[in-house]
Amino acid sequence: MTFEQKHLDQFYKIAGSYIDSLNHSDTLVRPKATSAELNEIFKFNIGSNLKEPNEIIDDLKKYLDFSTKTGHKNFYNQMFARSNLPALLGELTSVINNASAYTFEVAPVATLMELALIKKMSSLCGFENGGGQFVTGGSNANMVAMLCARNSLVKNSKELGLSNSKPLRVFVSEHSHYSFIKGVNVIGVGMDNLIRIPCDQLGKMKVELLEKEIIKSLAEDTIPFFVAGTSGTTVLNAFDPLEEIAAIANNYSLWFHVDGACGGSSLLSNKHKHLLDGVSLADSVTWDPHKMMSIPLICSVLLTKSSDALLKSNSSKHTEYLFHDDEEINIGESSLQCGRRADSLKLWTSWSYYGDAGYEKRIDRLFELAEHTRSYIEKSIVFDQTYVTSGITVCFQYIPDGITNADKINEFNRSLRVKMVDEGKTLINYSELDNNLFFRIAFLNPDISIDDVDETLQGLEMLGANLLKN
Known part of the structure; x- marks a missing residue:
């Protein structure tokens, strides 16, 4: 040896x-x-x-x-969970090989895998001749989408910047991911030019208000150039009405992006793909397989309707030392990065193992677990569903008997969450919205059972009861 x-x-x-x-209940999710x-x-x-x-x-x-044991069956804290074994093996293999997926010469198999996966995922979005690339995360994908839009719609902005341009405006929902706030800073649009559109009680963008804000922007002599709909918001897991947003984007010549970082994988389910009706009308789509597809972090993809959108936006001069004219395929030329991990391998191994049918079952399972949790909470005498959700997250509070003051209920739930973290057996995140502090349980591990979920919720009920006694 x-x-x-x-x-x-x-x-x-x-x-x-x-x-x-x-897989063992006696293993702490979060060590003390x-x-x-x-x-x-x-x-x-x-x-x-x-x-x-x-x-x-x-x-x-x-x-x-x-x-923290993010692969534990009692980990519900983030929008990622346990990695599946085929994907894990793919990840280990890519690390052992240690190739940078920018040229065919250095990463021949990874290059072809990435192209095949981009073609597959583009077809699921309805892009007949789409393009795309694996990127460093959903946040990066959203930023690069805005950059593509800027360079496509604002003449000479790639070469000259924005010093001679009117102010640009970006439109997202108030429940959109914070990466858009950071992204407008990076690409030179400025955070004050990010317009957040109010949502309805289900967390979906109010499209009629979107149009009003675009008209207002034009009246203020700014350039509205980009609108994003979210397919699977981070807290309520809401899906914006993409077809309606697309119609407005088309009427006013805006780039239409879909942030499907969380919900994009719903396209693999015949039962739930309707949530993304209208995605084929988008100019670009963010999709994170490291969420609902159980791929190790990071595995994120930006897809574009135009096959050369990324090359036009991201290509650069003075790369002769790396990209050579005699090489067949150099996917790195379309990337903002130089060095690129071969993230395609772990998705390819997983998709090869489960197939479309297997992944459909796994995606459906996540929705089933969330629906069971909503049913459990509805029947519970101590839990109350704070917001109506229909995706893979459930938002709820523990309502102590006899306490009706909202601030005191919030404080109790904060204390209960601290108690949960200290105990270490389970990890469920919390969020705040409309002056409510509540638990947000996220289902990203399709291998857990209904009994596992019930055991988690029963444990939280007992923890709350003990906290009340003390």
């Missing part, structure tokens, strides 16, 4: 044991360790405290021991 094989074997035993532990304790355990001395490989292996085990 070689030196490398010996230590890889040790590591894989640790990794296998860790993955197995995620303060920052001071972790500093003492790890002694983060960089560059002076040299270690042998076996010591590094021990440190990796401790890293797993003291990390």
